[in-house]
Amino acid sequence: MVGETKFSVKRLTVILSIAATLSLLTVACSSTNSATNQGGTTDTNTASDTTSDQQSTKQEAATPSEPTEIKIFIDYSMSHPPASDNLVQKEYELKTNTKLDITWIPAADYTKRLNVALAAGDIADLIKINSVTNTVFRQMVMQGAFWDLTPYIKDYPNFASIDQTVWDSTQIDHKTYAIPSGRPTDGGSFPLIRQDWLDQLGLTMPETMEDLYHVMKAFKENKPDGRPDTVGYTMRQPQFLQDVFTGTNGTWGLRDGKLVDMNFEPEMKESLEYQRKLYEEGLIPHDYPVLKDNQFWDLTTSGSAGIMVSTPEGLYRYTEEQVQANPEVNWVPMVSLSPREGAKPYVSKSVGYNGLLAIPKSVPEEKMKAILHFLNYGSGGEGLDLTLYGIKDVDYTIVDGFKIATAQAAEHSVGTGSWGKMFSTVVDDLWQYAAGMPKEVYERNMRIAKEKAKISVPDLSAGLVSETNLRLGSDYNKKISDMKTQVIIGKSSMEDWDHFIDGLKNDPNYQKIITEMNEAYQERIAK
Numbered sequence: 001m002v003g004e005t006k007f008s009v010k011r012l013t014v015i016l017s018i019a020a021t022l023s024l025l026t027v028a029c030s031s032t033n034s035a036t037n038q039g040g041t042t043d044t045n046t047a048s049d050t051t052s053d054q055q056s057t058k059q060e061a062a063t064p065s066e067p068t069e070i071k072i073f074i075d076y077s078m079s080h081p082p083a084s085d086n087l088v089q090k091e092y093e094l095k096t097n098t099k100l101d102i103t104w105i106p107a108a109d110y111t112k113r114l115n116v117a118l119a120a121g122d123i124a125d126l127i128k129i130n131s132v133t134n135t136v137f138r139q140m141v142m143q144g145a146f147w148d149l150t151p152y153i154k155d156y157p158n159f160a161s162i163d164q165t166v167w168d169s170t171q172i173d174h175k176t177y178a179i180p181s182g183r184p185t186d187g188g189s190f191p192l193i194r195q196d197w198l199d200q201l202g203l204t205m206p207e208t209m210e211d212l213y214h215v216m217k218a219f220k221e222n223k224p225d226g227r228p229d230t231v232g233y234t235m236r237q238p239q240f241l242q243d244v245f246t247g248t249n250g251t252w253g254l255r256d257g258k259l260v261d262m263n264f265e266p267e268m269k270e271s272l273e274y275q276r277k278l279y280e281e282g283l284i285p286h287d288y289p290v291l292k293d294n295q296f297w298d299l300t301t302s303g304s305a306g307i308m309v310s311t312p313e314g315l316y317r318y319t320e321e322q323v324q325a326n327p328e329v330n331w332v333p334m335v336s337l338s339p340r341e342g343a344k345p346y347v348s349k350s351v352g353y354n355g356l357l358a359i360p361k362s363v364p365e366e367k368m369k370a371i372l373h374f375l376n377y378g379s380g381g382e383g384l385d386l387t388l389y390g391i392k393d394v395d396y397t398i399v400d401g402f403k404i405a406t407a408q409a410a411e412h413s414v415g416t417g418s419w420g421k422m423f424s425t426v427v428d429d430l431w432q433y434a435a436g437m438p439k440e441v442y443e444r445n446m447r448i449a450k451e452k453a454k455i456s457v458p459d460l461s462a463g464l465v466s467e468t469n470l471r472l473g474s475d476y477n478k479k480i481s482d483m484k485t486q487v488i489i490g491k492s493s494m495e496d497w498d499h500f501i502d503g504l505k506n507d508p509n510y511q512k513i514i515t516e517m518n519e520a521y522q523e524r525i526a527k
Contacts, residue, residue, distance in 0.1 A: 158380030169463025178356030187449030225303030
């Protein structure tokens with residue numbers, strides 16, 4: 001997830017004032033755990049209630065006197081990963097009676113490194129799997145290489161914060177072979193825009209794709225920050241440019257009760273023509289296909305672009321120095337976009353998790369339980385606070401009811417971009433809050449997130465499996481993606497796209513993927 005990145009060293013304010021009231025409501029309505037999350041709203045994810053305390057006591061009583069050594073293979077998306085001797089790791093080890101040996105892999109390289117490790121059989125005691133559809137992982141599950149965790153999940157109460165639909169969509173043959181790293185389903189990555197640029201140019205927040213085009217054009221032509229290389233949009237995470245037109249979250253739409261591949265539909269051509277126009281007029285970077293993530297952020301923070309796709313918390317942290325240098329800078333999340341005037345507004349819904357944590361069968365059962373205890377600890381109550389904020393009076397202090405970050409927070413690489421990668425952090429404001437964020441910005445983000453939740457569109461294909469797609473899907477996806485890029489940058493024509501699509505329509509293997517995806521979908525809705 002993109003927003004899970006560097007932790008600011010600036011002092012932050014976390015709104016806690018409504019926590020007490022909401023926690024009473026939570027206790028009354030739920031038997032799961034209840035904790036204060038980042039912005040101070042309540043969450044169903046604390047270790048403070050009786051069930052969690054009893055479970056913790058029971059597990060600690062069964063914990064061996066010698067620390068359990070756990071080798072972990074995990075990704076990170078911060079400026080640097082936590083050092084092995086930092087105090088946060090030592091606190092995890094102390095609280096869970098473990099000794100952690102963590103291999104941190106940059107997020108951009110993780111899937112490649114993961115597949116190499118799986119293929120080589122070099123599997124840590126706890127390993128992050130990028131997707132339940134990872135072909136190598138599924139093959140190894142079928143060969144009995146990973147623990148079936150289904151019978152054990154109930155013994156670890158903090159996993160209850162993960163939505164049941166997430167559990168269902170990450171199972172293999174109705175069994176759980178990995179613990180989802182849970183996330184909120186709404187308020188994630190979507191375009192944010194320079195409101196100060198809109199104000200300066202007398203423009204309003206765009207509501208349609210036509211509006212967005214005119215805003216991008218105005219940004220490029222007027223260069224509000226005076227940068228000669230100004231573009232409208234960085235082209236980081238451009239999936240929304242497709243999805244707004246198709247009205248779907250990803251490739252699959254629903255027509256007459258059946259899944260349809262939106263690549264075949266006229267809305268996809270409309271999206272490609274739109275993006276081609278953006279490219280021709282220089283409203284997006286001409287070199288966007290080869291830009292790295294830090295280069296997209298450079299365009300954002302240098303004042304060379306007025307639209308960026310990120311989570312609100314991720315963008316806030318990356319642009320904090322930009323705002324300090326120019327307090328007029330005001331990035332605001334967009335609620336939604338419509339393909340045209342009068343059409344249904346669109347914003348995407350997250351799948352509700354960021355990878356999965358699996359334990360190989362080579363790990364003995366008692367050690368497997370100790371690993372689950374470790375995961376449970378970091379996913380609720382004081383463990384979740386440690387995951388998100390670090391150590392009280394070291395990484396943060398509480399002043400007048402507010403959490404205030406210290407310089408050590410950055411030194412310890414605290415946050416969802418590191419420790420949060422291996423735990424479930426299902427808190428409502430996870431993507432709306434960032435270190436140092438003013439109260440009014442946080443409250444605005446929360447209001448917008450709630451508006452998004454009313455209309456957000458889920459990914460219909462989440463958890464659906466086509467065996468043919470597992471074998472051939474990555475190749476098809478690359479060919480489709482490459483062809484779209486060629487069309488957008490003008491190396492291929494719209495007629496070339498039509499010819500390409502005709503080829504897929506007549507490709508028996510590709511058609512078999514569509515058939516199998518529909519069979520999986522019908523099986524799901526028949527339950």
